[in-house]
Amino acid sequence: MRLDIAVLGGDGIGPEVVAQSLKCLRSVEETFGHTFKFKKALIGAEAMDKKGSPLPDETLKICKNSDAILFGAIGMPQYDGNPDSKIWPEQGLLKLRKELDLFANIRPVKVFPALIRQSPLNKKVIQHTDLVIYRELSGGIYYGNKSMDSGTNIATDTCSYSEDEISRITHLAFKAAKNRRKKVTLVDKANVLETSRLWRRVVKSISKSYPDIELETLFIDNAAVQMILNPSQFDVILTDNMFGDILSDQGSVTAGSIGLLPSASVGTEYAMFEPIHGSYPDAKDKNIANPVAAILSAGMLLQHFKLNEEADALVAAVLKSFSKKIVTPDIMGSSKYGTDYVGDFIADNIM
Amino acid sequence: MRLDIAVLGGDGIGPEVVAQSLKCLRSVEETFGHTFKFKKALIGAEAMDKKGSPLPDETLKICKNSDAILFGAIGMPQYDGNPDSKIWPEQGLLKLRKELDLFANIRPVKVFPALIRQSPLNKKVIQHTDLVIYRELSGGIYYGNKSMDSGTNIATDTCSYSEDEISRITHLAFKAAKNRRKKVTLVDKANVLETSRLWRRVVKSISKSYPDIELETLFIDNAAVQMILNPSQFDVILTDNMFGDILSDQGSVTAGSIGLLPSASVGTEYAMFEPIHGSYPDAKDKNIANPVAAILSAGMLLQHFKLNEEADALVAAVLKSFSKKIVTPDIMGSSKYGTDYVGDFIADNIM
Numbered sequence: 262m263r264l265d266i267a268v269l270g271g272d273g274i275g276p277e278v279v280a281q282s283l284k285c286l287r288s289v290e291e292t293f294g295h296t297f298k299f300k301k302a303l304i305g306a307e308a309m310d311k312k313g314s315p316l317p318d319e320t321l322k323i324c325k326n327s328d329a330i331l332f333g334a335i336g337m338p339q340y341d342g343n344p345d346s347k348i349w350p351e352q353g354l355l356k357l358r359k360e361l362d363l364f365a366n367i368r369p370v371k372v373f374p375a376l377i378r379q380s381p382l383n384k385k386v387i388q389h390t391d392l393v394i395y396r397e398l399s400g401g402i403y404y405g406n407k408s409m410d411s412g413t414n415i416a417t418d419t420c421s422y423s424e425d426e427i428s429r430i431t432h433l434a435f436k437a438a439k440n441r442r443k444k445v446t447l448v449d450k451a452n453v454l455e456t457s458r459l460w461r462r463v464v465k466s467i468s469k470s471y472p473d474i475e476l477e478t479l480f481i482d483n484a485a486v487q488m489i490l491n492p493s494q495f496d497v498i499l500t501d502n503m504f505g506d507i508l509s510d511q512g513s514v515t516a517g518s519i520g521l522l523p524s525a526s527v528g529t530e531y532a533m534f535e536p537i538h539g540s541y542p543d544a545k546d547k548n549i550a551n552p553v554a555a556i557l558s559a560g561m562l563l564q565h566f567k568l569n570e571e572a573d574a575l576v577a578a579v580l581k582s583f584s585k586k587i588v589t590p591d592i593m594g595s596s597k598y599g600t601d602y603v604g605d606f607i608a609d610n611i612m
Numbered sequence: 613m614r615l616d617i618a619v620l621g622g623d624g625i626g627p628e629v630v631a632q633s634l635k636c637l638r639s640v641e642e643t644f645g646h647t648f649k650f651k652k653a654l655i656g657a658e659a660m661d662k663k664g665s666p667l668p669d670e671t672l673k674i675c676k677n678s679d680a681i682l683f684g685a686i687g688m689p690q691y692d693g694n695p696d697s698k699i700w701p702e703q704g705l706l707k708l709r710k711e712l713d714l715f716a717n718i719r720p721v722k723v724f725p726a727l728i729r730q731s732p733l734n735k736k737v738i739q740h741t742d743l744v745i746y747r748e749l750s751g752g753i754y755y756g757n758k759s760m761d762s763g764t765n766i767a768t769d770t771c772s773y774s775e776d777e778i779s780r781i782t783h784l785a786f787k788a789a790k791n792r793r794k795k796v797t798l799v800d801k802a803n804v805l806e807t808s809r810l811w812r813r814v815v816k817s818i819s820k821s822y823p824d825i826e827l828e829t830l831f832i833d834n835a836a837v838q839m840i841l842n843p844s845q846f847d848v849i850l851t852d853n854m855f856g857d858i859l860s861d862q863g864s865v866t867a868g869s870i871g872l873l874p875s876a877s878v879g880t881e882y883a884m885f886e887p888i889h890g891s892y893p894d895a896k897d898k899n900i901a902n903p904v905a906a907i908l909s910a911g912m913l914l915q916h917f918k919l920n921e922e923a924d925a926l927v928a929a930v931l932k933s934f935s936k937k938i939v940t941p942d943i944m945g946s947s948k949y950g951t952d953y954v955g956d957f958i959a960d961n962i963m
């Protein structure tokens with residue numbers, strides 16, 4: 262198979278972890294006889310510095326002309342810590358998601374047996390965790406009208422959802438549940454928000470066409486607790502943009518490190534693959550960032566194109582790195598292995 | 613001292629846990645020679661059934677004529693599970709907070725040494741946790757314009773904050789930090805939300821008048837992780853209505869049970885005291901609900917009126933119940949002690 266892949270390293274540790282994904286995809290290419298063409302493009306703070314925009318037109322064009330996008334991370338404290346600046350790096354990512362209509366952000370959370378001791382949580386509590394979050398990614402309060410009235414000093418954000426926006430991701434979530442443990446948990450705040458009440462109505466009505474799937478609803482405040490106390494109760498979690506952001510980061514506590522969790526952002530035309538972790542500027546260029554989340558995101562890219570054998574080989578190589586303890590210090594404090602070394606090890610073991 | 617206290621048990625386990633607070637306040641009354649007048653009033657589902665409104669006028673009047681309010685819990689699944697109903701119990705609580713202008717919800721999270729083993733988290737991680745959340749309670753997305761357009765099928769919630777709304781709770785938070793470990797952490801999503809950016813601007817500017825207090829900012833997704841991984845890093849957390857709702861429930865994981873955490877909701881004229889837990893309808897009338905959060909809320913009421921010796925005596929009685937293992941089953945699975953028994957024990961030991 263030939264795939265054109267746009268590569269957007271972004272800010273902080275983004276470029277160095279994505280470099281490891283590329284090594285792994287190169288290894289898949291050789292082992293399985295595919296052709297992957299990589300095209301790098303600027304986004305985020307670097308794009309602001311070099312092109313004056315966090316999402317230059319050229320980058321968007323490269324993404325639109327590719328079969329898939331590998332994304333690193335975004336955000337630099339000198340920009341997002343300053344509420345007076347008019348543009349900031351994250352706007353590049355938000356605009357990209359919107360332009361490509363990437364409406365579903367799929368975030369699996371699994372506990373790897375070899376790493377179970379890394380989680381600060383009870384082994385008993387987490388050992389059977391295997392859930393996937395379907396986070397709506399192109400609507401909600403992230404994209405509603407915003408305003409800052411300098412006369413009244415009132416700032417406003419608007420959260421809107423249409424039935425169609427809810428409907429399309431709901432179908433994806435129920436279809437995913439069919440091939441899993443057949444349970445969907447809708448997380449919302451329907452006791453307060455009008456948008457949540459529309460989510461409940463739409464999801465309940467759609468659930469009737471999936472009679473073999475159990476639907477459960479949970480308020481976000483309770484869900485945030487359950488995610489820690491008893492994450493194995495979940496199969497598919499369906500939720501809006503903001504709640505999905507919070508819940509999926511929390512999932513990293515269960516997994517043992519935020520450096521482990523991959524994600525896929527999909528729409529009808531495009532698909533982007535990115536680790537859920539942020540840009541961690543403090544770790545930049547120190548060769549300590551965990552590349553596994555980025556590498557597993559490349560694995561989700563392979564799955565997306567039905568290259569399942571290839572994806573399995575990549576995951577097997579990751580598991581081997583865990584069992585051989587070839588891991589970065591976030592996983593094992595005493596580990597001396599760097600980002601590069603772990604990336605090489607995993608790439609070399611894809612077979 | 614004479615205090616008129618409105619008592620709003622509310623839904624689910626609310627009335628039975630508040631009944632235990634009343635026992636404790638009666639005991640304080642006798643031991644220390646005060647006069648507490650209690651006046652019960654309806655709110656939530658029961659008020660809807662009996663008076664057609666989740667906050668009857670009479671209840672509001674009783675609250676306004678009292679020195680303080682003891683509140684239980686609110687919410688019944690037959691109402692809030694139904695997105696088609698036009699009124700639901702929670703509206704009673706939201707309206708009450710607004711009418712009384714209770715703008716600051718103060719939620720302390722402490723780990724009790726006697727209960728440290730109850731937390732699913734690492735002892736090392738949590739043992740020094742002693743933080744307090746200042747959650748803005750009368751603004752934000754809870755109170756902004758809401759709409760549901762049945763033509764377009766678009767639902768909308770609006771999140772607004774004015775400089776004044778942010779300013780008044782910020783001053784409370786910084787003042788609290790002065791008497792504590794001198795650190796305020798502002799939790800927001802300033803890389804996405806306009807309201808968060810206003811919060812940052814206002815809080816940063818106010819922080820200049822508190823030069824001995826350190827100000828730190830954290831995005832909500834990261835804060836939700838830090839709350840579990842390293843809660844002892846926090847002293848005072850300052851945040852908006854929605855983020856405060858989520859973060860404070862998460863704090864209960866650290867404490868070991870959501871049945872332990874009290875709160876005070878204060879404004880310039882009124883003050884209300886309520887456990888942070890919900891109405892848990894499944895536990896209603898089973899004599900298994902943990903009364904400690906409600907009892908400690910009564911303790912915060914005493915502190916509010918500078919009855920510090922009295923509050924200390926109440927807290928000492930609670931600690932005694934822990935060390936004697938007179939606790940409900942949420943704390944110790946094998947415990948045979950009921951809500952009533954634990955309430956009696958604590959009340960009897962206030963001396």
Ligand SMILES: CC(C)[C@H](C(=O)O)[C@@H](O)C(=O)O
Pocket residue numbers: 335336351354506537803804833
């Ligand atoms: C960088 C930020 C805008 C982004 C988000 O909130 O969506 C990130 O936290 C994520 O989860 O992908």
Ligand SMILES: CC(C)[C@H](C(=O)O)[C@@H](O)C(=O)O
Pocket residue numbers: 452453482686687702705857888
């Ligand atoms: C019942 C509900 C409306 C309420 C809230 O979200 O404020 C509750 O969760 C709380 O935290 O007091």
